[in-house]
Amino acid sequence: MSAQLDQIKLSNAQIAWRAAQDLEDGSYVNLGIGFPEMIARFQPEGRDVIYHTENGVLGFGAAPKPGEEDWDLINAGKKAITLKPGAAFFHHADSFAMVRGGHLDLAVLGAYQVAETGDLANWSTGAGGVPAVGGAMDLVHGARRVAVVTDHVTKDGKPKLLKRCTMPLTGVGCVTRAYTSLAVIDIVDRHFVLREKPAAMSFDELQALTGATLHVDGTMADLIVPEL
Amino acid sequence: MKRLLPSGGIDPEQVVTPGIFVDAVVEVPDPAQEEILNRQGAFYPEAVA
Numbered sequence: 524m525s526a527q528l529d530q531i532k533l534s535n536a537q538i539a540w541r542a543a544q545d546l547e548d549g550s551y552v553n554l555g556i557g558f559p560e561m562i563a564r565f566q567p568e569g570r571d572v573i574y575h576t577e578n579g580v581l582g583f584g585a586a587p588k589p590g591e592e593d594w595d596l597i598n599a600g601k602k603a604i605t606l607k608p609g610a611a612f613f614h615h616a617d618s619f620a621m622v623r624g625g626h627l628d629l630a631v632l633g634a635y636q637v638a639e640t641g642d643l644a645n646w647s648t649g650a651g652g653v654p655a656v657g658g659a660m661d662l663v664h665g666a667r668r669v670a671v672v673t674d675h676v677t678k679d680g681k682p683k684l685l686k687r688c689t690m691p692l693t694g695v696g697c698v699t700r701a702y703t704s705l706a707v708i709d710i711v712d713r714h715f716v717l718r719e720k721p722a723a724m725s726f727d728e729l730q731a732l733t734g735a736t737l738h739v740d741g742t743m744a745d746l747i748v749p750e751l
Numbered sequence: 752m753k754r755l756l757p758s759g760g761i762d763p764e765q766v767v768t769p770g771i772f773v774d775a776v777v778e779v780p781d782p783a784q785e786e787i788l789n790r791q792g793a794f795y796p797e798a799v800a
Contacts, residue, residue: 581769608759611766626771
């Protein structure tokens with residue numbers, strides 16, 4: 524199965540593409556540092572999304588070309604950004620008033636583990652881990668919707684979607700949707716509800732790679748993404 | 752607000768209230784000066800005798 528699994532599973536770019544299809548026109552969105560930032564590259568045409576970054580910018584655009592960086596203009600990941608018309612700068616307290624005040628429509632983060640209860644562990648692998656929670660603990664409880672993008676299993680094949688997280692939590696009962704390398708899964712009433720899976724994989728094969736029961740409520744579809 | 756500008760019409764450094772906090776705007780091109788109204792003893796709604 525593992526060789527076959529490598530052919531079936533989505534690349535990070537394909538996971539980001541799938542997550543980007545759900546970006547809503549006119550929404551305020553915070554993308555986590557690293558992998559989730561890739562989602563902006565696949566934002567569907569015709570939709571205007573206003574991106575927020577914790578260090579105090581709304582309305583930033585793509586990364587500048589090499590050599591054209593303005594190092595006063597960075598995101599929370601310390602990467603150079605550009606501005607789109609209508610951008611605004613503000614200080615840290617205002618930025619976190621936006622987050623904690625429930626003004627963000629969506630936050631997308633990476634994940635070490637996600638539990639069927641919606642608990643998220645994404646900042647420390649436990650003993651010996653480097654602590655770097657950043658703004659994540661505010662984002663997961665402030666944004667109206669919280670999604671994660673992640674591999675479905677760890678590098679050694681263990682499930683990342685579990686009944687309960689074993690690593691230190693970022694937030695409790697906060698995740699509403701998971702885009703993984705093998706599925707799109709909603710978290711509804713402390714259950715994983717499978718929305719999409721690859722056509723080449725059976726439900727039972729996916730269940731075997733998931734650490735908690737997958738539920739289906741009749742709306743399951745094939746997980747279809749372009750070659751990227 | 753006295754004047755509605757196109758997106759990008761305000762320098763990002765000069766934005767006091769970012770749009771994320773705003774649900775609606777009303778353009779009033781020639782607003783009354785409140786202090787002048789105060790001196791005139793005006794109040795709203797008008798008192799009913």
